[in-house]
Amino acid sequence: MTAVTEWGVALRILVETAATAAFALSGVIAAARKRLDAVGVCAVAFLCAFGGGTVRDLLLDERPFFWVRHVELLWGVLGLAVLAMLVMRQHHFDLTEKAIFWPDALGLGLFTASGVHQALAADMPGLVAVLMGVVTGVLGGVLRDMVCNEIPAVLQDHQPYTVCAFAGGWVYLGLWQVHSPGWLALTACVAVTVCLRALAVWRNWTLPPWRS
Amino acid sequence: MTAVTEWGVALRILVETAATAAFALSGVIAAARKRLDAVGVCAVAFLCAFGGGTVRDLLLDERPFFWVRHVELLWGVLGLAVLAMLVMRQHHFDLTEKAIFWPDALGLGLFTASGVHQALAADMPGLVAVLMGVVTGVLGGVLRDMVCNEIPAVLQDHQPYTVCAFAGGWVYLGLWQVHSPGWLALTACVAVTVCLRALAVWRNWTLPPWRS
Amino acid sequence: MTAVTEWGVALRILVETAATAAFALSGVIAAARKRLDAVGVCAVAFLCAFGGGTVRDLLLDERPFFWVRHVELLWGVLGLAVLAMLVMRQHHFDLTEKAIFWPDALGLGLFTASGVHQALAADMPGLVAVLMGVVTGVLGGVLRDMVCNEIPAVLQDHQPYTVCAFAGGWVYLGLWQVHSPGWLALTACVAVTVCLRALAVWRNWTLPPWRS
Numbered sequence: 217m218t219a220v221t222e223w224g225v226a227l228r229i230l231v232e233t234a235a236t237a238a239f240a241l242s243g244v245i246a247a248a249r250k251r252l253d254a255v256g257v258c259a260v261a262f263l264c265a266f267g268g269g270t271v272r273d274l275l276l277d278e279r280p281f282f283w284v285r286h287v288e289l290l291w292g293v294l295g296l297a298v299l300a301m302l303v304m305r306q307h308h309f310d311l312t313e314k315a316i317f318w319p320d321a322l323g324l325g326l327f328t329a330s331g332v333h334q335a336l337a338a339d340m341p342g343l344v345a346v347l348m349g350v351v352t353g354v355l356g357g358v359l360r361d362m363v364c365n366e367i368p369a370v371l372q373d374h375q376p377y378t379v380c381a382f383a384g385g386w387v388y389l390g391l392w393q394v395h396s397p398g399w400l401a402l403t404a405c406v407a408v409t410v411c412l413r414a415l416a417v418w419r420n421w422t423l424p425p426w427r428s
Numbered sequence: 429m430t431a432v433t434e435w436g437v438a439l440r441i442l443v444e445t446a447a448t449a450a451f452a453l454s455g456v457i458a459a460a461r462k463r464l465d466a467v468g469v470c471a472v473a474f475l476c477a478f479g480g481g482t483v484r485d486l487l488l489d490e491r492p493f494f495w496v497r498h499v500e501l502l503w504g505v506l507g508l509a510v511l512a513m514l515v516m517r518q519h520h521f522d523l524t525e526k527a528i529f530w531p532d533a534l535g536l537g538l539f540t541a542s543g544v545h546q547a548l549a550a551d552m553p554g555l556v557a558v559l560m561g562v563v564t565g566v567l568g569g570v571l572r573d574m575v576c577n578e579i580p581a582v583l584q585d586h587q588p589y590t591v592c593a594f595a596g597g598w599v600y601l602g603l604w605q606v607h608s609p610g611w612l613a614l615t616a617c618v619a620v621t622v623c624l625r626a627l628a629v630w631r632n633w634t635l636p637p638w639r640s
Numbered sequence: 641m642t643a644v645t646e647w648g649v650a651l652r653i654l655v656e657t658a659a660t661a662a663f664a665l666s667g668v669i670a671a672a673r674k675r676l677d678a679v680g681v682c683a684v685a686f687l688c689a690f691g692g693g694t695v696r697d698l699l700l701d702e703r704p705f706f707w708v709r710h711v712e713l714l715w716g717v718l719g720l721a722v723l724a725m726l727v728m729r730q731h732h733f734d735l736t737e738k739a740i741f742w743p744d745a746l747g748l749g750l751f752t753a754s755g756v757h758q759a760l761a762a763d764m765p766g767l768v769a770v771l772m773g774v775v776t777g778v779l780g781g782v783l784r785d786m787v788c789n790e791i792p793a794v795l796q797d798h799q800p801y802t803v804c805a806f807a808g809g810w811v812y813l814g815l816w817q818v819h820s821p822g823w824l825a826l827t828a829c830v831a832v833t834v835c836l837r838a839l840a841v842w843r844n845w846t847l848p849p850w851r852s
Binding site: 253254255259270274279281283284287290291 | 486487489552553555556559588589590591635
């Protein structure tokens with residue numbers, strides 16, 4: 217197992233923070249598009265930012281939760297949501313579908329990597345680790361869609377989303393098993409996930425239809 | 429930390445029981461308004477009464493659950509649901525929106541207090557404790573609305589609800605930190621939550637709109 | 641308590657496997673009827689097959705999860721979903737309501753038995769054990785319906801479903817308390833649940849209406 221150095225811990229916190237911020241932003245944008253009230257926007261931001269990671273920690277029986285160890289994340293998301301609301305009120309943004317794309321894709325990649333990493337560190341078998349990564353990455357977005365009263369995009373539109381996280385997870389697992397350094401596995405996993413997702417949207421890839 | 433005396437334990441059980449009964453009743457009324465069948469009414473009553481507290485215990489890793497320690501609560505809710513169904517069948521009640529208000533507000537206040545208390549007793553940081561209180565208080569109602577196939581009222585109508593629990597939670601935290609006796613913190617938290625909620629509905633307060 | 645012999649462990653694994661397969665199949669059929677994409681079908685199959693058991697393990701604080709201890713179950717469900725998709729693509733099946741009935745009823749009975757058993761083995765009180773069995777049995781189907789964007793059949797149609805699991809659970813509990821052998825309690829519980837469910841659908845039993 218790759219030695220978890222001080223440096224590795226710092227990197228993990230950075231990844232978690234970036235993923236949290238990315239998903240919180242995607243939550244704020246989604247809530248704004250649905251014209252929820254101020255409390256609703258904060259609630260969706262929280263759910264989106266902490267949903268995936270909390271379920272991951274719950275399934276891996278890892279306590280305390282990462283947002284209990286790093287309370288500043290909670291304050292950060294609260295601040296981000298309020299700030300975003302103030303900024304959006306003053307400047308007029310076009311909240312198109314696209315505005316949500318990059319934070320969402322980035323959060324997906326980062327959370328997938330963190331999920332796989334944590335499951336492997338807890339000595340889970342390979343397939344379980346990859347699935348844990350997928351759950352961590354996908355769940356925040358699924359909860360966001362459910363609360364905003366939409367059918368989760370993951371299941372409905374025929375674009376690859378979960379599959380990207382799945383591929384990224386296997387990349388992480390593979391690199392982990394050949395004992396490559398942690399930052400490489402992490403970067404590769406995020407890069408593969410985000411690039412696949414971007415390619416899928418850009419090239420308009422679709423999943424094979426159920427019945428021809 | 430305030431010494432948890434025998435007396436404090438008794439008070440906590442009383443609060444938990446009252447909150448459970450209040451939310452169970454609100455669940456029965458909501459299910460009755462939706463004309464669910466007998467099993468559905470019981471299921472909604474259970475979900476409503478035990479949902480918030482179970483998630484709280486799950487997040488705080490507190491085992492056994494409070495309804496395992498006090499199985500009589502389960503029997504109580506079952507009895508309450510059956511009794512309420514029998515009574516409602518014989519006497520005609522107008523199940524207006526208002527019928528649900530008082531049990532709901534009271535349950536919100538009591539569960540918020542119990543959530544904050546338990547999180548503080550588990551040495552959680554302040555903000556986490558307040559959020560845990562809010563989750564405990566709000567989740568029962570959210571689950572009730574979701575199962576009854578309505579968009580959770582918390583997010584949809586622009587009336588303060590979560591905010592009341594949030595305010596009550598901070599009151600509890602403040603009084604806890606100046607080492608005031610437990611019953612005072614509890615009463616103040618419940619009073620603030622319920623009064624704010626009643627005021628909000630009575631005076632027709634609304635949250636600031638998203639965009640002017 | 642009945643001694644948990646080697647033989648008992650083997651039986652439990654068999655039951656869990658059969659229940660998982662039955663529910664996975666019902667998930668695939670439900671997803672196919674909704675014409676979800678390939679990823680959606682797999683996701684629904686997983687949710688359906690592992691949802692109830694995971695919540696059971698979570699509530700009973702039993703780690704590792706049964707799908708971590710038996711990773712081959714994960715591979716099995718994945719394989720089953722892919723196979724079912726391939727077969728369904730080539731041969732035309734009429735995916736009527738009925739196609740889902742037997743796997744669903746069987747999964748309900750098997751999971752109920754396994755839930756009650758595990759709760760009793762963890763020294764839970766009787767009522768808690770029965771409810772745990774009901775949750776284990778019912779939740780997979782509820783999650784399936786929710787994800788497929790239908791109101792859970794359990795609450796909506798006035799046919800007994802939860803009640804069957806409830807009755808089966810009490811049968812298990814009763815036989816357990818008179819120290820009858822494990823296989824008898826298990827078989828009786830499954831038989832009662834499945835038969836009641838089949839009778840309910842065949843004879844068109846309905847739950848008492850809410851108001852006459």
